[in-house]
Structures are given as structure tokens and as C-alpha cells.
Amino acid sequence: MNPAPFAYQRAESVQEAISLLQEHGESAKLIAGGHSLLPIMKLRLAEPEQLIDIGRIAELRGVRRDGDALVIGALTTHRQVATDPAITGAAPLLTETASRVGDRQVRNRGTIGGALAHADAASDYPAAILALEATMTAQGPNGTRQIAASDFFVDFLTSALQPDEVLTEIRIPVLPGGTGWSYQKLANQASGYAIVGVAALVTLDGDVARDVRIGVTGASPVAWRAAAIEDALRGAALDEAAVTRAAALAGEGVEMLDDLHGSAAYRTRVTRGLMQRALLEAAGRARG
Amino acid sequence: MEISGQHRFSAPRERVWELLLDPGILQQCLPGTENFVEVGPEEYEARMKIGVAAIRGTYQGKVKILDKNEPSSYRMEVEGKGPAGQISGDASIELVADGDATIVNWSGNANVRGTLARVGGRVMQPAAKMIVGQFFNCLEGKAGG
Numbered sequence: 001m002n003p004a005p006f007a008y009q010r011a012e013s014v015q016e017a018i019s020l021l022q023e024h025g026e027s028a029k030l031i032a033g034g035h036s037l038l039p040i041m042k043l044r045l046a047e048p049e050q051l052i053d054i055g056r057i058a059e060l061r062g063v064r065r066d067g068d069a070l071v072i073g074a075l076t077t078h079r080q081v082a083t084d085p086a087i088t089g090a091a092p093l094l095t096e097t098a099s100r101v102g103d104r105q106v107r108n109r110g111t112i113g114g115a116l117a118h119a120d121a122a123s124d125y126p127a128a129i130l131a132l133e134a135t136m137t138a139q140g141p142n143g144t145r146q147i148a149a150s151d152f153f154v155d156f157l158t159s160a161l162q163p164d165e166v167l168t169e170i171r172i173p174v175l176p177g178g179t180g181w182s183y184q185k186l187a188n189q190a191s192g193y194a195i196v197g198v199a200a201l202v203t204l205d206g207d208v209a210r211d212v213r214i215g216v217t218g219a220s221p222v223a224w225r226a227a228a229i230e231d232a233l234r235g236a237a238l239d240e241a242a243v244t245r246a247a248a249l250a251g252e253g254v255e256m257l258d259d260l261h262g263s264a265a266y267r268t269r270v271t272r273g274l275m276q277r278a279l280l281e282a283a284g285r286a287r288g
Numbered sequence: 289m290e291i292s293g294q295h296r297f298s299a300p301r302e303r304v305w306e307l308l309l310d311p312g313i314l315q316q317c318l319p320g321t322e323n324f325v326e327v328g329p330e331e332y333e334a335r336m337k338i339g340v341a342a343i344r345g346t347y348q349g350k351v352k353i354l355d356k357n358e359p360s361s362y363r364m365e366v367e368g369k370g371p372a373g374q375i376s377g378d379a380s381i382e383l384v385a386d387g388d389a390t391i392v393n394w395s396g397n398a399n400v401r402g403t404l405a406r407v408g409g410r411v412m413q414p415a416a417k418m419i420v421g422q423f424f425n426c427l428e429g430k431a432g433g
Contacts, residue, residue, distance in 0.1 A: 029342060037342060043403050044371045046342045156414040157341040221414040259410055
């Protein structure tokens with residue numbers, strides 16, 4: 001199906017994009033790679049009257065190191081995220097996550113900023129972004145602000161971005177040495193979306209886990225940190241028995257999605273299984 | 289599609305009943321409502337610009353209120369038609385007094401046709417829950433004021 005009629009304007013700078021958003025209000029949508037927005041427009045699930053193309057704004061591209069943080073421009077494509085050596089060096093969890101997004105076409109066109117702003121419950125990134133404790137930079141009419149990952153994913157398809165704000169960059173604190181990572185995902189065979197995706201980071205101190213961080217996407221209307229499991233494992237030896245025992249409690253008290261791709265009970269079981277695998281792989285990599 | 293949920297109001301049951309069935313309040317609290325008209329006894333038509341974030345469309349809808357059992361329960365028959373499909377369904381609303389507060393239990397069964405039915409399955413249920421949540425939060429504000 002073809003999308004409903006819309007007007008198109010290209011913004012040459014973030015400032016210009018913000019003014020256009022203010023001018024057109026709710027009827028406008030930003031477009032970058034278009035791989036979340038265009039499919040829902042073609043299905044007429046979305047009918048924005050005005051598209052503002054930010055896809056060629058140079059200041060939103062690229063990856064750089066800023067002290068102890070890695071800074072990724074919002075327009076960086078999934079493929080660039082998956083292949084950039086600076087990201088692989090400092091945040092291999094993100095490399096692994098980006099390489100599992102959608103299919104090749106989506107990875108070549110879609111952008112990390114677009115995926116995060118769309119805040120799809122089944123998107124891959126939120127799991128890693130939560131575990132990495134990344135910070136999103138948003139620019140609006142009153143300047144820029146930093147939004148912590150834990151505040152960014154608000155609800156189903158809803159991020160903390162205001163209607164007149166542009167997500168400009170993602171800042172990721174570089175992890176200490178001895179940190180292992182893993183992203184485990186059960187993908188929908190048709191769309192590549194995560195029915196459940198679990199990202200884990202494990203920092204070891206000898207045999208004992210000094211830090212454990214787990215992000216879960218796909219399972220619920222909004223991505224979450226498995227804080228109770230993290231607390232249970234911090235300070236513990238991450239052998240198979242301990243990990244299995246802790247992961248068996250994942251999803252308790254969490255609202256699970258229940259739809260034609262999987263019932264809530266199924267998603268809970270898958271979450272526990274993937275969490276066990278992710279923790280064991282991350283612990284293995286932390287050991288080196 | 290079946291959905292259900294619960295909302296707690298810090299207001300007595302009679303007050304919540306009044307709010308839930310007041311056309312003026314409904315018009316203000318149903319998200320994105322334009323052109324709300326009473327077309328018969330306990331029957332309303334409205335145009336609603338409804339959705340979550342990018343997924344949004346304008347729906348022409350009709351609501352009929354049935355089986356009123358003041359102040360504890362009623363039913364609604366709902367029909368809607370929009371660019372991405374048609375929805376018809378019914379909902380049961382139950383008000384339970386809890387001291388000075390009221391617990392509203394709601395459940396609905398919707399029959400969805402068109403694009404929404406084919407591709408919307410992944411987004412519809414959480415979106416519907418969010419919209420109902422916005423509605424109740426708005427009512428809650430009115431109950432306090």
C-alpha cells in the first residue's frame with residue numbers, strides 16, 4: 001500500500017529541524033533512515049502530514065571518543081555501529097546488538113537514533129542501552145539536555161523525547177577491563193524483531209561478579225533492567241547453578257506482552273532461558 | 289483481541305459513576321476527541337484522533353451504553369472505523385467500593401478487521417491499554433477537582 005499524502009522538507013541543521021518541528025507541531029515527523037517510519041506509513045498506521053528529513057545533517061554523524069565516554073551520532077546506521085572499530089573496542093555489546101538488528105537492508109539504512117526515538121517495544125537496542133547505562137542527548141528550542149537510559153524508555157512506543165526535540169547523540173561510558181558481554185535474542189522469523197532480547201554485562205573480580213547488568217527488550221511494552229537478578233548475582237560466583245537459579249526468577253512482577261507472537265507465559269520462559277545464556281556467555285568472556 | 293485492566297480512583301463510587309457517564313467529561317477525557325455528539329439516549333458518536341506516538345489515525349466511532357446498574361456496573365458497545373481498519377467490540381465496566389476509594393475493573397473484547405488486524409496485532413493491545421490509562425488518569429484529575 002502507498003502512504004497517505006504528505007509534504008516533505010529537508011532540514012540542513014538540527015536548529016532548522018527544531019524550528020520546523022515547532023512550526024508543524026503534532027502533524028510532523030522526523031525521518032532519518034525511514035526504516036521504522038516508512039513501513040508504518042505504508043500500512044497507514046501512521047499518517048504524518050509533514051516529514052522533516054534530518055538524514056543529511058552532517059553534525060549528527062560519526063563516532064568519537066570523549067574522555068571516558070564513547071559518543072555515537074544519532075544518524076549512525078546499524079551497520080556502522082556493528083562495524084566501527086572504536087565501538088567494538090569500547091562497547092562490544094553494542095556491536096553485537098547492532099549486528100542482530102532486522103535484516104541487511106534495515107541495517108544499511110536504519111539509524112541508531114531513529115530506532116531509539118521510535119522506542120519500539122521489540123527493538124534490539126534498548127536492552128544494550130539500559131545495560132550500558134548510556135545517556136541520550138536531546139536538543140530542543142531551549143538547548144540540550146541529557147536523558148539517562150533508565151528515564152528514556154517511558155512506555156510503549158514512547159520515549160522521553162519531547163515533540164520539539166531531536167535526539168542528537170548517544171553517550172556510552174567505557175567499561176572497565178575484565179567485562180564480558182552478550183546479547184541473546186529470539187527473533188521473529190519474518191520481521192527480525194525481538195520477541196525477547198536480553199543483553200548482559202558481567203565484570204569479574206577473580207571468580208566473583210563485581211558488577212552485573214541486564215537489560216531486557218521485546219518481552220514487555222517497555223524495556224526494563226532486571227535489577228532483582230543483578231542484585232542476586234552481584235558478589236556471587238557466576239557458575240551455571242547460580243546463574244540458572246537467579247535467571248529462573250526473571251520477569252516476576254513485570255507486565256509481559258501477550259500477543260500472536262507469544263503468550264505472556266511463553267515470553268517469561270524465553271526471557272529466563274535467554275538470560276541464563278547471556279549471563280553465562282558474558283561471564284565466559286569476562287574470564288577471557 | 290481481549291484486554292482488561294483495573295484503575296483505582298480516590299473518590300467515592302457515586303462520584304466515579306457520575307464522571308464515567310457524563311458526556312461532557314467523556315468528551316474532555318477520551319484522548320484526541322473531536323466532534324462529540326449525542327445521537328440518541330445513551331448513544332454517542334465522535335471523531336477521535338487516536339494512537340500512540342507515531343501510530344495514530346482518525347477514527348469515526350460510536351458508543352452505546354447498556355445494562356446500567358447504578359452505581360456498580362454497565363456495558364458499552366463500541367464501533368470504530370479508520371484508515372487502518374475497523375473495530376467493533378463490547379466492554380464491561382465494574383465499580384467496586386473500597387472505603388472512600390473506588391476500584392474500576394474493565395474488560396473488553398474487540399473484533400478487529402483490515403490492516404489493523406493483519407499487522408497491528410503487535411501494537412494494538414499495548415496501545416489500547418495506554419489509551420485507556422490516559423482516559424482514567426484524566427478522569428482521576430476531574431474527580432479530584
